Amino acid sequence: MSDSRLPASFMAPGTSSFADFLGDHQPDLLPSRRAVPTGNAGDLAPHGTTIVAATFPGGVVMAGDRRATMGNVIAQRDIEKVFPADEFSVVAIAGTAGLAVEMVRLFQTELEHYEKIEGTTLSMDGKSNRLAALIRANLGLAMQGLAVVPLFAGFDLETEKGRIFSYDVTGGRYEETAFHSVGSGSLFARGSLKKLYRDDLTAEESVMAVVQALYDAADDDSATGGPDLTRRIFPVVHVITADGGRRVPDADVAEIADRVITGRMQRPDGPAAELV
Amino acid sequence: MSMPFYVSPEQLMKDRADFARKGIARGRSVVAVQYADGILFASENPSQALHKVSEIYDRIAFAAVGRYNEFENLRIAGVRLADMRGYAYDRRDVTGRGLANAYAQTLGTIFSSGGEKPYEVEIFVAEVGDAPSEDQIYRLTYDGQVADEHGFAVMGGATETVASYLRERYAEGADLQSALRLAVEALGHTDAGDRVIPAGDLEVAVLDRTRSQPRKFVRLRATRLVELLGERGPEVEAPSSPEDRQPGSSPAGSATDDPRDPTDQVSGSVPPLEHPTTGEPPVAPPVAPPTAPPPARQPPPQPIDPAQPGEPTPPAPQPPPPQPTDPAQPGEPTPPGPPPPLPDPSEPPAPGTPPTDSGDPLP
Numbered sequence: 001m002s003d004s005r006l007p008a009s010f011m012a013p014g015t016s017s018f019a020d021f022l023g024d025h026q027p028d029l030l031p032s033r034r035a036v037p038t039g040n041a042g043d044l045a046p047h048g049t050t051i052v053a054a055t056f057p058g059g060v061v062m063a064g065d066r067r068a069t070m071g072n073v074i075a076q077r078d079i080e081k082v083f084p085a086d087e088f089s090v091v092a093i094a095g096t097a098g099l100a101v102e103m104v105r106l107f108q109t110e111l112e113h114y115e116k117i118e119g120t121t122l123s124m125d126g127k128s129n130r131l132a133a134l135i136r137a138n139l140g141l142a143m144q145g146l147a148v149v150p151l152f153a154g155f156d157l158e159t160e161k162g163r164i165f166s167y168d169v170t171g172g173r174y175e176e177t178a179f180h181s182v183g184s185g186s187l188f189a190r191g192s193l194k195k196l197y198r199d200d201l202t203a204e205e206s207v208m209a210v211v212q213a214l215y216d217a218a219d220d221d222s223a224t225g226g227p228d229l230t231r232r233i234f235p236v237v238h239v240i241t242a243d244g245g246r247r248v249p250d251a252d253v254a255e256i257a258d259r260v261i262t263g264r265m266q267r268p269d270g271p272a273a274e275l276v
Numbered sequence: 277m278s279m280p281f282y283v284s285p286e287q288l289m290k291d292r293a294d295f296a297r298k299g300i301a302r303g304r305s306v307v308a309v310q311y312a313d314g315i316l317f318a319s320e321n322p323s324q325a326l327h328k329v330s331e332i333y334d335r336i337a338f339a340a341v342g343r344y345n346e347f348e349n350l351r352i353a354g355v356r357l358a359d360m361r362g363y364a365y366d367r368r369d370v371t372g373r374g375l376a377n378a379y380a381q382t383l384g385t386i387f388s389s390g391g392e393k394p395y396e397v398e399i400f401v402a403e404v405g406d407a408p409s410e411d412q413i414y415r416l417t418y419d420g421q422v423a424d425e426h427g428f429a430v431m432g433g434a435t436e437t438v439a440s441y442l443r444e445r446y447a448e449g450a451d452l453q454s455a456l457r458l459a460v461e462a463l464g465h466t467d468a469g470d471r472v473i474p475a476g477d478l479e480v481a482v483l484d485r486t487r488s489q490p491r492k493f494v495r496l497r498a499t500r501l502v503e504l505l506g507e508r509g510p511e512v513e514a515p516s517s518p519e520d521r522q523p524g525s526s527p528a529g530s531a532t533d534d535p536r537d538p539t540d541q542v543s544g545s546v547p548p549l550e551h552p553t554t555g556e557p558p559v560a561p562p563v564a565p566p567t568a569p570p571p572a573r574q575p576p577p578q579p580i581d582p583a584q585p586g587e588p589t590p591p592a593p594q595p596p597p598p599q600p601t602d603p604a605q606p607g608e609p610t611p612p613g614p615p616p617p618l619p620d621p622s623e624p625p626a627p628g629t630p631p632t633d634s635g636d637p638l639p
Contacts, residue, residue: 004378004381004385005378005381005382005384005385005386006353006357006378006379006381006382010352010353010356010357011349011350011352011353011382013349013352018356018359018360018363021356021360022360022363025356025360026360026364029360029363029364087489105363106363109359109362109363112359112491113355113356113359116330116331116332116355116359117352117355119325119327119330
């Protein structure tokens, strides 16, 4: 028998899941199978910080700041934390940057793999459950400080609405209404969105709202990066509608960020909400 | 129980090749045509769910004819291989050539191994490049051979007819619309005349290098096809093909078996690949001249005990033919003498009969 033919596990019928196939065939490629010595490894690796998502009629928008920190050091100032998962969904991850990027790649491959093998895409709930399974497999690493906490959003083609899912490190999956935020600056971002969010915003207004929220997060959280005016580094923003997902071009985000900053020049705390 | 007869390697390979080729020729053709913006695949496939053309990776597509379960197996293996390579390295490191090589090795090993039935499939692996000159179409046959095709390629069904039609009319650098029209006309072309294939029965997909997304594979749905094909005259349903047979029925819908054609499971519309009268049987047992029709279900001669050559064989001319399956009761008046050697009930009736059952290409 020649060794060069495709291994039998490739030809075996059964799973449509890439992660399951990888677990059988080459488990060392899975991010969650990494053996880490006991102790807290959390301080050794850069961490991604704040992610914000908000729905609007006909879609959903997600944005992430650009900073990765390692203790008190800014590890990277132009990291990208928001990724398209497939045509109609987007995933962003706060937590250990290296594991997060790998997990996003695995999740992207997982969705694409299913789509190619089955000839159809997973439902929105199916996608969010698969992500929960990947996070759950990472629990061992999370216990050692290498936690990965994603935020998942997408346009549900069945209900024709934007939907947001949040997770905890044990793989718990929670559907959020209207808006949500994860990461170190999430408390401030969520507080900001509470005052800014309305359920009749357009896509463009929603982008403005999430950029405002990230500004507020950066204002109060040292690990969240604000708009970098000298280097022209602005948040990564994705908008998903019935036409599919797209990343808002940097020039457009820069223009929105400039308007936010112009407004903050007058009122540093941002737009004031009405009292009643 | 069949005896382990000697079979020459040439004969063995020929039989396996004939077997595979016949399975492939039963289906309808798939064509791949290069056009200005990529590669187009077209096939007549009334099923909306069981695809002959599918996506493997960003720039790589897969098309197949033959047995669905076998090429589906290969397709899934290809998707797994491509996704794993893309995940372990990078998306750009997944190449059509690597995939074609893996398929070739797999098909070649299966074909030449004794333990497995050869795959009755033929495959295209196509990769679209940044420019038409970088496009690649690989054609893989059941025995693992790889051919690098340029311009257009055809497999399955009446390959030669369709290919010669394309050869006369193919032009490089055509746009999508004219490439699609040419491909669909070629599929509808037969020696007897041309047919307009209903748009709903077409399975068409393209690898379009102008797509902005990294994944270049797109299926063209019926509405888009109607738009591109324009007015073509009345549509004619496909004549019934062996491919459309009911699952589980005999391979070609016909029950007449040609015992002289050793590779023919059941004679179908496909002519035997070798001359039925001069072709050798698949197994090389002690043979009578193949021209002799098999004396099927003749009263078999009573097994002769070589130890008793002079003994008369009394039951042979008996009017009611003795049951060959019951050696214990060869005839009513059992002649005295040693009992005849116990013949295996499943043994062929006469040692000189050419084997008629040839569904199994292996001895």
